[in-house]
Amino acid sequence: MIARVWAPHATRVRLLSDGAERELAPDPHGTGWWSDDRELATGARYGFLLDDATDPLPDPRGLRLPDGVHGLSQVVDPGLFGRTHPSWSGRELAGSVIYELHIGTYTPAGTLNSAIARLDHLVHLGVDFVELLPVNSFNGAHNWGYDGVAWFAVDETYGGPEAYARFVDACHDRNLAVLQDVVYNHLGPSGNYLPHFGPYLADEGGNTWGSNVNLGDPEVRRYILDNAQLWMRDYGVDGLRLDAVHALVDTTPTHLLAELAEETAELETRVGRPLTLIAESDLNDPVMFLPAERNGHGLTAQWNDDYHHAVHVALTGETHGYYEDFASLAALAKAATSGFVHDGGYSTFRGREHGAPIPSDVEPWRLVTFSQDHDQIGNRAAGDRLTHGLSPERLAIGALLTVASPFTPMLFMGEEWAASTPWQFFTAHPEPELGEAVATGRIREFARMGWDREVVPDPQDPATFERSQLDWSELTEQPHARILSLYRELIALRRRESAWTLATFRDLSADYDDEAGRFRLHIGELQVAVNLGSGTWDVAGSELLLATSERVTARPLGVRLPPDTGAILRT
DSSP: OEEEEEOTTOSOEEEEETTEEEEOEEOTTOSSEEEEEEEOOTTOEEEEEETTOSSOBOOTTOSOOTTOTTSOEEOOOGGGSSOOOTTOOOOOSTTOOEEEEOHHHHSSSOSHHHHHTTHHHHHHHTOOEEEEOOOEEOSSSOOOSTTOOEEEEEOGGGTHHHHHHHHHHHHHHTTOEEEEEEOOSOOOSSSOOHHHHSOOEEEEEEETTEEEEOTTSHHHHHHHHHHHHIIIIISOOSEEEETTGGGOOOOSSSOHHHHHHHHHHHHHHHHTSOOEEEEOOSSOOGGGTSOGGGTOOOOSEEEOHHHHHHHHHHHHOOOSGGGGGGOSHHHHHHHHHHSOSOSSSEETTTTEEOOOOOOTTSOGGGEEEOSOOHHHHHTSTTOOOGGGTSOHHHHHHHHHHHHTSSSEEEEETTGGGTOOSOOOOOOOOSSHHHHHHHHHHHHHHHHHHTOOGGGOOOTTSHHHHHHTSOOGGGGGSTTHHHHHHHHHHHHHHHHHOTHHHHOOGGGEEEEEETTTTEEEEEETTEEEEEEOSSSOEEEEOSEEEEESSTTOEEETTEEEEOTTEEEEEEO
């Protein structure tokens, strides 16, 4: 590896490697890059000394930080990359099911290697994509991943870059695609040395998590785009989930997301397999996935919180905070057939009009939907799953509404067996004042949602992290095993029926009865019916394809749904 670093404001840059210093030369064209032509050996520890500094800083593009975010970088073996299995041809998002997991709590060991041992469970479940919460280096022993500061390095607590490469290979060997969650809208609060090197952060403005990233600087944009290439080209992952893109402030003629989509399309051609870009966006705007010729950014898909909110309210009856506008089954009907509930109308929680409609010729699979995910569980005061408040019958309806939606379904780890473990917000900031600030901020945030501060666990307490680890012994117990069987049946049915892949929004319609608690969604010739009321409901149909309960009875021209049951029928 050649030592090279962008430090446009430095007057002098030295490389410290294995205890020896040497001067780097500035690029004569004034680009702000410094380098020399001597190779650093694999395994060498190194850092950069800027101007007259005596403390070395890690490489902003370093691939490994064996001693944590405050330590030196380490050169990795270049043979780590380009090892994608020759038979792996990738996977399209259309028709697929995503499984979201956090490496640190997916298994008791919390490592990439231990996660590999649980991949066969996902194969038997029938999912297509494994989506990893952020794995780039953060300060502390554990973290959700959204406090990362070294975007190119895989955190050592997970096993570092070698383990990550093994994980990707193991997924591909099992015909599982990999999505990596990446955070380009902010940096974590501890160990961020990028501002020492250059103008990575904007001088003005900020978002929920701190200063805005300086997307007006071409080199900062290149830093992000090269990071995306690292995951997809070098590690061989099959796509990226882009965190909170609404916090990317970009006033340049070509939005960063459009530039990323264009480069990803070019890479897709070179590697000969599909590559997927999924935005998390609070904007409710189809600009994310509309193509450039329709004035869009050209991403593959985006998350849709509105569908989650509508399903959550239908199942639980909660209507506080941002759930207020989803109290009627009308919201579920609109979310299921139009995608966004807030598509230009008034949002009570926001106090303003919000969103834009999705064109009717768009494929519904371009929305990724879920009834549970890391945010919607972890950002509840106690990190409680639907399991903690719903009966097994209602959980089964939740599975039906998730997997049988017209969109791309995503499951959150453990959801498939109704895991009883919570998934709480946890941190391990070594700085006590930072830990206290995080805890205080969460209490203030929950007050707006009406949650009592007494139920908010301390993020810094190691027990909060430990409680959030999955208990794999539950799989063979009831009702967990029964729920797991239902998820497997639902995913298998979804794969057999083409309507879920081929539908457009024009092929969707829904009807509902708030008073009776009945909801029915039509996807082409299929219908998904759920009875959330107290009476029975006779639903017409030519063929029963799946029922959530043995209490559902077939009739000559349809089925009878008792309370808290659901079914999929052919019209």
